Amino acid sequence: MDIDRMLAIDRDHAWHPYAAPGAPVYPVQSAQGCRIRLADGRELIDGMSSWWCAIHGYNHPVLNQALGDQLASMAHVMFGGLTHAPAMRLIKHLVDLTPDPLQYVFLCDSGSVAVEVAIKMAIQFRQAQGQPRRHRLMTIRSGYHGDTSGAMAVCDPITGMHHLFSAILPQQIFAPAPACRFDEPWEARHIDAFAALIARHQDELAAVILEPICQGVGGMRFYAPDYLRAVRALCDRHDVLLIADEIATGFGRTGTLFACEHAGISPDIMTVGKALTGGYMTLAATIATARVAQGISAGDPGVFMHGPTFMGNPLACAVANASIELLLESEWQARIRRIEQALQSGLAPCHGLPGVVDVRVLGAIGVVELASPVPMRSIQQRFVDMGVWIRPFGRLIYLMPPYVIDAAELETLCTAVVRVVADGDWDPGA
Numbered sequence: 351m352d353i354d355r356m357l358a359i360d361r362d363h364a365w366h367p368y369a370a371p372g373a374p375v376y377p378v379q380s381a382q383g384c385r386i387r388l389a390d391g392r393e394l395i396d397g398m399s400s401w402w403c404a405i406h407g408y409n410h411p412v413l414n415q416a417l418g419d420q421l422a423s424m425a426h427v428m429f430g431g432l433t434h435a436p437a438m439r440l441i442k443h444l445v446d447l448t449p450d451p452l453q454y455v456f457l458c459d460s461g462s463v464a465v466e467v468a469i470k471m472a473i474q475f476r477q478a479q480g481q482p483r484r485h486r487l488m489t490i491r492s493g494y495h496g497d498t499s500g501a502m503a504v505c506d507p508i509t510g511m512h513h514l515f516s517a518i519l520p521q522q523i524f525a526p527a528p529a530c531r532f533d534e535p536w537e538a539r540h541i542d543a544f545a546a547l548i549a550r551h552q553d554e555l556a557a558v559i560l561e562p563i564c565q566g567v568g569g570m571r572f573y574a575p576d577y578l579r580a581v582r583a584l585c586d587r588h589d590v591l592l593i594a595d596e597i598a599t600g601f602g603r604t605g606t607l608f609a610c611e612h613a614g615i616s617p618d619i620m621t622v623g624k625a626l627t628g629g630y631m632t633l634a635a636t637i638a639t640a641r642v643a644q645g646i647s648a649g650d651p652g653v654f655m656h657g658p659t660f661m662g663n664p665l666a667c668a669v670a671n672a673s674i675e676l677l678l679e680s681e682w683q684a685r686i687r688r689i690e691q692a693l694q695s696g697l698a699p700c701h702g703l704p705g706v707v708d709v710r711v712l713g714a715i716g717v718v719e720l721a722s723p724v725p726m727r728s729i730q731q732r733f734v735d736m737g738v739w740i741r742p743f744g745r746l747i748y749l750m751p752p753y754v755i756d757a758a759e760l761e762t763l764c765t766a767v768v769r770v771v772a773d774g775d776w777d778p779g780a
Contacts, residue, residue: 353377407755413669465504479645483554490524495559527569561595564598596622608620690714
């Protein structure tokens with residue numbers, strides 16, 4: 351299909367995420383390593399890992415081979431009443447890698463669905479315990495958990511992008527966002543507001559859900575491990591389940607395999623996704639303790655009431671296994687440290703620039719926070735003209751590059767961010 355035909359169909363019929371029909375797009379011809387080749391021949395260095403999932407870059411021969419090998423035997427078979435080796439290998443990987451005592455894995459379609467599953471697990475667990483009044487959720491502001499209904503209800507009502515739907519969503523309980531930065535001393539007062547809320551509402555709470563250490567789309571904020579440790583202790587004290595949403599942070603992004611490891615805690619339920627398949631296929635998982643799984647099974651109706659059609663898809667499981675093994679066999683910790691150091695030095699010139707509120711880095715995440723929202727269309731065009739793919743949102747310009755990025759590519763990304771922020775001459779109407 352030629353470019354003009356592709357763009358005409360896109361303009362007349364395609365609806366892209368968080369965009370109006372007809373929004374400008376850039377046609378892609380191929381992708382290799384950390385580079386996206388546009389249909390007009392330009393190459394863009396990818397600073398987004400395709401929304402944080404392509405940790406090994408694009409068109410990786412090991413992942414390609416895994417898909418091809420699996421395709422030769424079966425592309426899909428229903429998971430209801432059947433099982434298969436790719437899913438069992440993946441489940442064993444996840445049980446071995448996630449913190450004890452997580453040990454029961456529910457495979458699902460996407461990150462948002464994984465959050466829905468976690469919420470349903472918590473509510474059904476309370477029903478099975480004879481506590482039907484405990485059906486509400488508590489979370490922290492500046493969080494983001496997905497775009498489906500249950501997930502939207504625990505996103506920040508303002509920064510979580512779902513305020514338009516607030517009238518139809520369950521009303522959950524929001525504690526203030528953590529005020530303690532990852533790189534600053536912890537004080538016990540930082541947990542006071544959370545502690546007061548969980549004590550006040552413990553009789554109606556099924557679970558607390560939060561993103562450990564790094565809050566994603568809701569604000570790209572990094573908070574102190576001691577805060578997460580205190581949340582775990584409060585959940586234990588008040589018999590409230592803790593759900594850790596590791597969809598964005600899992601598989602090394604913050605410098606540990608899972609962000610919960612920064613605090614040395616384990617949740618009752620964990621969600622993973624995004625990087626799970628290295629960006630090749632949509633797949634996620636919700637992992638629970640035996641207490642949760644067996645508690646649900648002991649109540650009426652004796653089974654967990656959820657079942658995606660494509661649950662445990664063999665192709666997705668096969669490439670997830672290959673991605674996990676590829677990550678573990680690499681020097682991923684050293685790679686993340688190198689990326690972190692490069693982001694710290696590369697983005698440092700943004701400190702003190704007009705309009706910059708904060709510059710922060712954790713693992714393979716670099717964030718420049720501005721005082722006012724960026725003009726999306728014009729700033730996107732400027733980055734493309736500079737040969738990089740960086741997609742800001744709100745007041746944030748951020749980088750989450752593939753782990754395989756080289757020093758020169760990373761320097762180019764950082765230089766582009768600094769130049770655009772320093773110029774600051776965007777079209778305010780764009």
